[in-house]
Amino acid sequence: MEILWQIITNKMLVTAVLGYFSAQIFKAVIEGIMDHTFSLKRLLTGNGGMPSSHSSTVCALATMTAFCEGVGSYQFAMSVVFAIVVMVDASGVRRETGNQAVILNELMEYFAKLKDNPPRFSHDKLKELIGHTPLQVQVGAVLGIVLAVIVHFIWQ
Numbered sequence: 001m002e003i004l005w006q007i008i009t010n011k012m013l014v015t016a017v018l019g020y021f022s023a024q025i026f027k028a029v030i031e032g033i034m035d036h037t038f039s040l041k042r043l044l045t046g047n048g049g050m051p052s053s054h055s056s057t058v059c060a061l062a063t064m065t066a067f068c069e070g071v072g073s074y075q076f077a078m079s080v081v082f083a084i085v086v087m088v089d090a091s092g093v094r095r096e097t098g099n100q101a102v103i104l105n106e107l108m109e110y111f112a113k114l115k116d117n118p119p120r121f122s123h124d125k126l127k128e129l130i131g132h133t134p135l136q137v138q139v140g141a142v143l144g145i146v147l148a149v150i151v152h153f154i155w156q
Contacts, residue, residue: 012064015151019060019144023053026143052132054090055140056147058083063148083141091137 007013027049032038062079069075132140 011068011151011155012061015064015148016057016061018151019056019058019147020053022147023051023056023140023143026051027053048132048136050136050139051143052087052090052137052140054132055083055087055137056144058086059141059144060148060151061144063145064152067148067152087137087141090132091134 024044028039030050058079062076062083065073065076065079
């Protein structure tokens, strides 16, 4: 029971988790407004979109680490480096993977329509919404920082 108490009272962990779920809620609401739909899957596990839950999570963690351990601590340094790597990856490699999936899906659709011996593909359509635009990453980062500041001043 002591371990569970330590987990739920860990300000850095709780803030990072709140950063993730707050971004997912915003993401589901924004998508719901734009598409006039609601997706529980999007709320819980959706990748890509506005704002970046990756950025929100790691920036909430880094900000709370600064409050708890200080900006001169190795923990803060590690969390900042981790945040940078995650955000660069979210808007770089993962975004390019999504762009490539769009092109591959178009090619698969084109070839599937060929009348003379269309190829058979071994899998369904590739997932296209994987990474983030720079704006989505920046908004997620701001969301995580603001959330950490709020949690820090409430949880004193």
